Amino acid sequence: MSDVDFRERFSPVSGPQTTNLADILERVLDKGIVIAGDIKIDLLDIELLTIRLRLFVASVDTAKKAGIDWWETDPALSSRASRSALQEENRALRERLEALETHTKDALPKR
Amino acid sequence: MxxxxxxxxxxxxxxxxxxxxxxxxxxxxxxxxxxxxxxxxxxxxxxxxxxxxxxxxxxxxxxxxxxxxxxxxxxxxxxxxxxxxxxxxxxxxxxxxxxxxxxxxxxxxxxxxxxxxxxxxxxxxxxxAHHAEWGVKVYVPSCPPDDSNRSTTPADRSRPAPGAGLAYLDRKRGAQERRERRQDEALQAAEAVDAEVRSLATASRRLRLHGPQLAGERRVQVLNATYLVAEHRAAELTLLAQALGERTGAQIELSGPWVPYSFVGEV
Incomplete structure (x- = not known):
């Protein structure tokens, strides 16, 4: 079979007339053919990202009007926010551990 | 260099x-x-x-x-x-x-x-080759607001009638059962739609369900799936989606034809 034959039998696929952003995102970001690029783009959090994205993709216009920007500080959406959230959690845990240790020491019966 | x-x-x-x-x-x-x-x-x-x-x-x-x-x-x-x-x-x-x-x-x-x-x-x-991707989303109406508090006449609130507590619990239990029944029916509708569409598709994939902000307040998305469908069956798919909507009472949204993004990777 030659390629010309193939083209003659090919009917074009161009995409639906109305394409909402969520429909596009779950296709262009989701599992396609996996080809390693030279420039490593870390889309590891894409699963989480798309889940969160749906929450605002739904209402892009309303979100825009309302100036909603919560995702900028959402750990799942921002690596910077994620780092600071982890640091904050780490700090809080250390403090708690310290407090507990002090408390346990005080509470131990003296022998 | x-x-x-x-x-x-x-x-x-x-x-x-x-x-x-x-x-x-x-x-x-x-x-x-x-x-x-x-x-x-x-x-x-x-x-x-x-x-x-x-x-x-x-x-x-x-x-x-x-x-x-x-x-x-x-x-x-x-x-x-x-x-x-x-x-x-x-x-x-x-x-x-x-x-x-x-x-x-x-x-x-x-x-x-x-x-x-x-x-x-x-x-x-x-x-x-000779296929396109079609998205199928199924929605059911979201639960109407809990009516268990309104099933009796709003009498004097300060003095509940004898047995009012028990009646209240019964109503709550009834509402819970109705909710569960609706959920079961919704899931059955989703599975039925998926099974029928798969029978005419070459391949299928489930996508994550959309949350209420994307689906809208009045409906719940119970299926978000995408199918690789041969070109010559596209018309059949449209008819099937219509028939399934009528049969299950669910709202069915068909989107496509898409370039088969979801089916070019290892399936």
């Missing part, structure tokens, strides 16, 4: 949208793509053609993408630009879309890297 790295602000990179067979170069002419630096163009591989665009490397680093992924307007812009190019190419020839943000350091690197994958591209082209 003339190596150009992404750290140099004038360095270039090559963005790849898709790989296809025998494209008409005019199909992508005039499309903006993802940058204003250079037009979208074709890059001949051995048996295939890549659809590429030269971009400024500094605008397509991981950091730049991370920022983009957090900004809905930017993300929408890039997602639609990517999709527009893929759709335009697919309209003229068999096309395997690549995921958004596939980048190489140069056109030579694209040639080298993609030539190694030629077998996979040919296999994907074969799999999706």
């Amino acid at each position: 003339t190596e150009r790295g992404p750290e140099r602000s004038d360095a270039n990179a090559t963005y790849v949208f898709a790989v296809c067979r025998n494209p008409d170069p005019s199909a992508v002419a005039g499309l903006p793509g993802v940058t204003d630096k250079a037009p979208v163009s074709t890059l001949s591989l051995e048996t295939l053609t890549a659809i590429v665009q030269t971009v400024r490397a500094c605008e397509f680093t991981n950091e730049a993408w991370q920022a983009r992924l957090c900004d809905q307007r930017q993300l929408e812009r890039y997602a639609r630009a990517h999709h527009d190019v893929v759709a335009a190419v697919a309209a003229c020839c068999p096309t395997v879309p690549l995921p958004m943000a596939t980048l190489y350091q140069s056109e030579e690197r694209v040639r080298d890297a993609l030539a190694n994958e030629a077998d996979r591209f040919h296999a994907a082209l074969k799999r999706i």
Whole structure:
């Protein structure tokens, strides 16, 4: 079979007339053919990202009007926010551990 | 040493949208793509053609993408630009879309890297030949507000009638049962729709369900799936979706035909 034959039998696929952003995102970001690029783009959090994205993709216009920007500080959406959230959690845990240790020491019966 | 790295602000990179067979170069002419630096163009591989665009490397680093992924307007812009190019190419020839943000350091690197994958591209082209992707979403009405508090006349609130507590619990229990029954029915409708559509599809995939903000307040999405359907069965699918909607009482949304994004990878 030659390629010309193939083209003659090919009917074009161009995409639906109305394409909402969520429909596009779950296709262009989701599992396609996996080809390693030279420039490593870390889309590891894409699963989480798309889940969160749906929450605002739904209402892009309303979100825009309302100036909603919560995702900028959402750990799942921002690596910077994620780092600071982890640091904050780490700090809080250390403090708690310290407090507990002090408390346990005080509470131990003296022998 | 003339190596150009992404750290140099004038360095270039090559963005790849898709790989296809025998494209008409005019199909992508005039499309903006993802940058204003250079037009979208074709890059001949051995048996295939890549659809590429030269971009400024500094605008397509991981950091730049991370920022983009957090900004809905930017993300929408890039997602639609990517999709527009893929759709335009697919309209003229068999096309395997690549995921958004596939980048190489140069056109030579694209040639080298993609030539190694030629077998996979040919296999994907074969799999999706004469097929399109169709999305099917099923919605049921969301639960009406809990009416268990309104089933009796709103008598004097300060003095509940004897047995009012028990009656209240009974009503609550009844509401809970109704809710569970509705959920079961909704899930059954979703499974029924999926099973019927799969019977005429070549392949299928479930996508994540949309939350209430995307689905809307008045309905709950119970199925978000996508199907690879042969061209000659597209009309049948439309009729089936209509019939299933009537039979199950659920609201069924069909979207397509899409370039088979969801079916070019390893399935």
